[in-house]
Amino acid sequence: MKNISTTYPQIGYNLSQPVTVFDSGVGGITVLAQARKLLPGEDFRYFADIVNAPYGDKSTAQIQALMRENCRRLCALGCKALVLACNTATSAAAAMLRQEYALPILGLEPALKPAVLQHKRVLVMATRLTLREKKFAALLSQVAKDDQVIPLACPGLMEMVEEDFRSAKIYAYLRRLLDPYCGKADALVLGCTHYIFLRRWLEENYPCFAIYDGNFGVSQHLYKVLVQNNLLRQDKTPGKIIWDCSLPPGEERKRFLCKCRQDLAALE
Numbered sequence: 001m002k003n004i005s006t007t008y009p010q011i012g013y014n015l016s017q018p019v020t021v022f023d024s025g026v027g028g029i030t031v032l033a034q035a036r037k038l039l040p041g042e043d044f045r046y047f048a049d050i051v052n053a054p055y056g057d058k059s060t061a062q063i064q065a066l067m068r069e070n071c072r073r074l075c076a077l078g079c080k081a082l083v084l085a086c087n088t089a090t091s092a093a094a095a096m097l098r099q100e101y102a103l104p105i106l107g108l109e110p111a112l113k114p115a116v117l118q119h120k121r122v123l124v125m126a127t128r129l130t131l132r133e134k135k136f137a138a139l140l141s142q143v144a145k146d147d148q149v150i151p152l153a154c155p156g157l158m159e160m161v162e163e164d165f166r167s168a169k170i171y172a173y174l175r176r177l178l179d180p181y182c183g184k185a186d187a188l189v190l191g192c193t194h195y196i197f198l199r200r201w202l203e204e205n206y207p208c209f210a211i212y213d214g215n216f217g218v219s220q221h222l223y224k225v226l227v228q229n230n231l232l233r234q235d236k237t238p239g240k241i242i243w244d245c246s247l248p249p250g251e252e253r254k255r256f257l258c259k260c261r262q263d264l265a266a267l268e
């Protein structure tokens with residue numbers, strides 16, 4: 001997690017508002033599940049920009065324009081902290097949004113640091129955009145030795161997770177991607193929140209890799225930011241989730257939000 005300031009001027013948001021967790025699709029639900037374990041009393045809004053997914057194959061300028069619009073819309077609904085539960089949106093737009101909004105904005109980046117400290121060769125699975133952004137290059141040069149990290153772009157994987165993260169198609173994709181590295185790498189960083197749905201399967205099928213993701217780190221950071229800014233909800237009743245997405249009202253939206261609830265239940 002980047003060492004950013006954790007106190008903010010208290011304008012325009014308050015502790016009765018929800019924490020908003022954003023992703024392009026269902027991936028951020030893995031962050032929501034982790035955050036709810038640390039913050040069971042908080043209300044969360046989960047927002048998926050599924051209409052514009054996948055983000056990983058778009059340009060930086062396209063993601064920045066989408067994130068400006070998403071942020072405007074989510075702040076208008078009331079939001080005391082925004083978690084970009086999407087490595088791709090964080091790489092392309094977190095710095096820009098932090099300049100434009102006086103609101104706690106937390107982001108995700110591939111959990112490279114703990115992996116390179118303990119392992120010789122580290123695979124990083126992420127979207128094409130995350131891997132080609134300056135933010136990733138900067139992280140690599142700060143924490144890793146030459147050739148210690150092998151970036152693996154995973155085009156198409158996000159879409160398969162959206163369909164069904166337990167499909168034979170996904171398992172075949174992962175075997176094609178990872179088998180060549182067995183014995184050649186010893187750690188695997190999941191640098192896209194969608195891939196965290198595959199974590200259990202990867203642990204069972206690839207014991208040769210220690211697996212890392214950034215969800216616990218970002219949830220801990222969220223806890224700290226809420227405490228430091230007096231934004232923790234005081235009510236002792238369990239927090240609720242407001243499910244939301246960029247689809248217009250109708251059957252497709254209902255189906256998608258129903259799948260979101262089921263995917264969360266599969267993680268809890």
Ligand code: DGL
Pocket residue numbers: 023024025027028053054055056057085086087088089127130158191192193194
């Ligand atoms: N879940 C997102 C991430 O963490 C991106 C998936 C996509 O829209 O390509 O990078």
